[in-house]
Amino acid sequence: MQNIYGPACIFLRKGIAEKHTERVLSDDEIEELREAFTEFDKDKDGLITCKDLGNLMRTMGYMPTEMELIELSQQINMNLGGRVDFEDFVELMSPKLLAETAGMIGMKELRNAFREFDANGDGEITIEELRHAMSKLLGEQLNAREIEDVVREADNNGDGTVDFEEFVRMMSRQ
Secondary structure, eight states: OOOSSSGGGGGTTTTTTTTTTTTTHHHHHHHHHHHHHHHHTOSSSSSHHHHHHHHHHHTOOOOOHHHOOOOOOOOHHHHHHHHHHHHHHHEEEEEEEEHOOOOOOHHHHHHHHHHHHHHHHHHOHHHHHHHHHHHHHHHOOOOOHHHHHHHHHHHHHHHHHHEEHHHHHHHHTT
16 A cells, blocks of 8 residues: 655654654753744644644644645544644654754754844844845845845745744745
C-alpha cells in the first residue's frame, strides 16, 4: 500500500512517535513550541484552530499539503473538539520536531532577526525600517522600488507593513 501522507505530515503516520522516543524534547524546544503557539493564539484562550495550526506549521518550516491538513483537521475535529491546546500541539509536533530539528532556524532566531528590522519595536516592519536595516545590517543599498517590492511580497494582509507572522513566512520561503 502506498503512503498517502507526504513527508511534511510525519505526525499523521501511525507509529512514528515510537520511533523517536530515544530522546524527549529539550526545555528550549518546548519553549520554542510555546512561543510559536502563543503567536497564533490570537485571543489568548490557550487554543488554536485547525486553520491556525496549518499556518503555524508553515511558519515553523513544515509544508503540509492540503490533503494532509484535511486529514489532520478531521483528526482534531474528532478527537480534540476542533481546536488544539498547547499540550495537544506539542504531542502533534514532537515527532516532527525530533525528526527534523537539524538545520532548522528556530523561532528565537527568527524573533531576534525580526527585532533587528523592527527598529521602533511596534511589531511591524515598515518600508523605512526595512530600508534602514538593509543598509545597516546587510550593507545593501536598495532603491525605493526594490524595498517596496520586498514589503509587498511579504505583506499578506495588505496593511503596507510586515508583521512577525509575515516575516516568518517570508523567511521560510528563502
